[in-house]
Amino acid sequence: MRQPSLAATSWSTDLLVVLTQKEIKVRYKSSWLGYAWSVANPLAFALVYFMAFGVFMRVQIPGYPYPLFLVVGLFPWQWVANSINMAPSTFVANATLIKRVRFPRAALVASSVLNDGLHFLVSLPVIVVLLLAYGFTPSWTWLAGVPLLILAQFMLIYGIALIVASLNLFFRDLERLTAIATSFLFFMTPIIYPFDNIPPRYQPLLRLNPLSSIIGAWQELFLAGTLDLGAVAIGYAWGAVFLVLGWLVYRALSPRFAELV
């Protein structure tokens, strides 16, 4: 190709921008409650889990009101779940494009993950309102913590989504498997229970969950206003691992996408 690499890089940025804009526009056009839905979903689940576990089963969280604890874990989780659950259909939904036009296909996955990430970002005011309602105040640490954690979480989700999206063209069952895997992952991540509630012998097992440290870091940032640098480092380590894995899988399989999709 003739294009110099610098121009190609900035074209890739343009591509990512227009694809992400597309995702956002489509989301808002097909339902005028777009923003409300992205907030309503985790709030509704927070309510359900609060009723089931807080009221009926009387789970106690030391130090924090249970509904608040649920919300600060469910909002970042929503980004994880939405992006990974969408991943299997990302390439399939763009079949004609992939068959006809040559462009970096990974941009489709990236824009979908970015779209969900932006929705997480704009839902942060809801968390602030709830914190204030319970007498907590947001901390200045957020200014550093939020971007830091968003980047780590983006790397992790993007890597996973690349793997799922690429493999799904070869094994179409993956779509169903992914839905099962994300709900399994949800209960294996300290979101509706705190990490300290896990019996010690199971704790190492849950530490193996790539998402538990980053979700834990979000909870601590929102509730205590502190940034657990150890958890952030583990989050970045997992992010790097999955980004590399995702890229390797994508690079190996993408030359065949146009024949399969």
Added chain:
Amino acid sequence: MSAIRLEGVSKAYPRYQHFTRGLKQTLFHLPEVLRTLRAQQFLALQDVSVDIDHGETVGVVGANGSGKSTLLGLIAGVLQPQAGTVDVQGRIAPLLELGAGFHPELTGRENIVLNGVLLGLRRAEVVSRLEAIIEFSEMRASLDQPLRTYSSGMVARLGFAVAAHLDPDVLLIDEILAVGDEHFQAKCREKIADFRERGVTIVLVSHALGDILRLCHRVIWLERGRIRASGDPASIIEAYVAASLDPGHR
């Protein structure tokens, strides 16, 4: 230096239905699946070498399944060959399907920007050409309506309008002249002739032999994944038509 150069290119498709039948089936029959995969290949192109010069317009004819679309897909870079090399110089405008990548929920205007960038333009370039694209599409009135309200002819018109403003060095056309009304088809032909005058390299796949005869400098005749003949449009097309009409041929 040629604009498009294919050397000894072969393209085979595994019979993917054995592969995509599902995870369980594939895993349970893995050795068998792997064994049959090679045996079950479909050779779409076999040892094809083509050299197309800058500014040349080349037509590709052949029966269904002879490998025409695979050839275009390889030149467009969406398919990778098993053997041989494909080398294309410059920006490619793949008019393989008008409006590929359009989204039904976006408006015509939004789709122009999305499509223009997907096809390789910078965003600012699309915006600066927006007026010309709208003018060419003759669809100013419906431009802010969602694409799902468009007729298929209108979608094709918008798709061609974007593609016509790409500034391509290489133009790949797959049967797109068959869409739209008479007025639009005439406009497409005019634009393609214009590209041709400006020295754009064009590869045209079509069953409309009249178009091929009128536009092309050279014709390649594909048969079952191989080049059967290549050369002067009039004589190749004559031979191709004679062979297609021959009842004993297939």
